[in-house]
Amino acid sequence: MQTVTPYLELDEQAKQLVDRANNTVVSLTFSESAVLYQLLIADSVCDKEALIEAGWPDRVVAATSLTQCVSTLRKKLEPYPEVQLKTVARRGYQLHISEHSHVKLLAVNDAASIKTALFDVSMLVKIGGILVVLALLLAYWYVSDYHHTFKKVGLWNADRNISLNIGGTKETIPVIYQSDVEHLHYSMWQKHLAPESNFLTDLDAFGGYVATDGHNYSMAVCPDNSKGECAGNGLMNITAIDPNPAGLNINQFATLSERLENRIRYNKIIIPHDNDENQEGDITEHHYHADVYFPVAEELLVRADISLSLIYDADNTGLFYSAICITDEDCLTTPIKYKIRGRFKQYQQSLDGHNVDVFQVKLTQKEFIRPETVSPSAMYFYRAIRKHDIVDDELYFYRIRNDDQSAVWLTPILGSIVAWYKYDQVRI
Structure with a gap:
C-alpha cells in the first residue's frame, strides 16, 4: 500500500485506489497503477521515458499512450482535488499533493490516517483550532453555574x-x-x-x-x-x-x-x-x-x-x-x-x-x-x-x-x- 493522502491509498497488487473516507475503491489499469506509483515515489518531476518504462515494461509504445494514460488517471483523481497530476513542459509529469487538503471523515479504525491528517495541517490551522477550542471552553465556563457563583x-x-x-x-x-x-x-x-x-x-x-x-x-x-x-x-x-x-x-x-x-x-x-x-x-x-x-x-x-x-x-x-x-x-x-x-x-x-x-x-x-x-x-x-x-x-x-x-x-x-x-x- 502506498499512501497518497491521509485517507487515500494506492493498492498496487489490486490495481486500485482505496478511499477510506468513503469506503470506496477506484479501479486502475496496470499502466495507470504503475504510472501513479512511479509519480508517488519520485522526488520531483518524473520524465516521460521513466513513466513509459514503468507503465509498459518490455514493450515499445508511442508517447501518446502515456498521454492517454495520464488523461484517464486525471479523471479518476477528479474527486480528490488535493491530488493534482501536473504537466511540466519539456520535462515530464509531477504529482502535487496539497498539504492543506480538505477535511475528510476518516475511518475510526484508521489510526495512522487520523494521526497523519492531524499532523499534516499547517501550524496556522492548528493554532486556529486550539483557539476555537479555548473559546468554546471559555464560553462554557462563562455560562456555567460555577462562574455565576464565583x-x-x-x-x-x-x-x-x-x-x-x-x-x-x-x-x-x-x-x-x-x-x-x-x-x-x-x-x-x-x-x-x-x-x-x-x-x-x-x-x-x-x-x-x-x-x-x-x-x-x-x-x-x-x-x-x-x-x-x-x-x-x-x-x-x-x-x-x-x-x-x-x-x-x-x-x-x-x-x-x-x-x-x-x-x-x-x-x-x-x-x-x-x-x-x-x-x-x-x-x-x-x-x-x-x-x-x-x-x-x-x-x-x-x-x-x-x-x-x-x-x-x-x-x-x-x-x-x-x-x-x-x-x-x-x-x-x-x-x-x-x-x-x-x-x-x-x-x-x-x-x-x-x-x-x-x-x-x-x-x-x-x-x-x-x-x-x-x-x-x-x-x-x-x-x-x-x-x-x-x-x-x-x-x-x-x-x-x-x-x-x-x-x-x-x-x-x-x-x-x-x-x-x-x-x-x-x-x-
Whole structure:
C-alpha cells in the first residue's frame, strides 16, 4: 500500500485506489497503477521515458499512450482535488499533493490516517483550532453555574474588623460587606444599641460577625463561644433596617427575646441528643434555626423565625428548604409566612482568607401565606417577602462558619443579613 493522502491509498497488487473516507475503491489499469506509483515515489518531476518504462515494461509504445494514460488517471483523481497530476513542459509529469487538503471523515479504525491528517495541517490551522477550542471552553465556563457563583462571591469582602460592645464587653469581630458599601465605621452597628442600657452581668466574652449590603446592618453574636466553638445557646441576631438609631435596650432585649421565642414556635425543632447513635432513618436532614430581631426606634420589635434545611443526595448537591415566619412583640401582626424549596449546588470559596460554603439554590417551589393583619412595624417585611415571592428564581446562601452545634449564615432573604444558627441533625 502506498499512501497518497491521509485517507487515500494506492493498492498496487489490486490495481486500485482505496478511499477510506468513503469506503470506496477506484479501479486502475496496470499502466495507470504503475504510472501513479512511479509519480508517488519520485522526488520531483518524473520524465516521460521513466513513466513509459514503468507503465509498459518490455514493450515499445508511442508517447501518446502515456498521454492517454495520464488523461484517464486525471479523471479518476477528479474527486480528490488535493491530488493534482501536473504537466511540466519539456520535462515530464509531477504529482502535487496539497498539504492543506480538505477535511475528510476518516475511518475510526484508521489510526495512522487520523494521526497523519492531524499532523499534516499547517501550524496556522492548528493554532486556529486550539483557539476555537479555548473559546468554546471559555464560553462554557462563562455560562456555567460555577462562574455565576464565583461572580456572586466576588461581590463580598471580609478583609476588615471592627470593635463591637455588647453588654459592656468589647470584642473585635470580622466585617462582611459588599464592595460598593462606603460606611463601614463601627458606629453603623453600635449606634442601634442604647449605650445607657448596654450592660449584661453574665457576658464576659463573645464571638461574632457583622455584615452589611449598604441597606441594612446585621450582627450575629454567640455569648457561649469558648475556644472557637459555639454551643448555640443564647444567640443574639440583630439587624437594623433603618439608618436612625434604634435605641435597643439590651437588658430588656434579653428578656423580651426569651418571651417571644417561648411564645410561638413555627420553625424550631427540639431534637433529643441522648441516643443519637440509635437514630433510625436513611436520610439525614441538616437543620439550622435562628431568631433574628429587627429593632426600629418607636416601633414594635419584629422577630423573624428562620429555618434552613439541607438534604444531600450527593457530595455537593441536594434538596434545600427554608421557612421564615414574621411576628411582632405584641402579636398585632398575624404571622407572615414564606417557604421556599429547591435544589442546591454547594461550592467552596475563599473570602479574604475565610473559607465559605456557597449554596446556589434554584427554586422549584414558593409559598407565601399572607397575614390577616399587618402592623406598621411589620409592613416593611410584608413588602420584602412579597417581592421575593414574585421575583426569586435563584438564590445564594453563604455559610461563613460551621461547627458541630452551630453555624453562621449570610442569607439573601429580607436583605443580605448575617445570623448565627443553632444546628441539629434529623434522621428521617
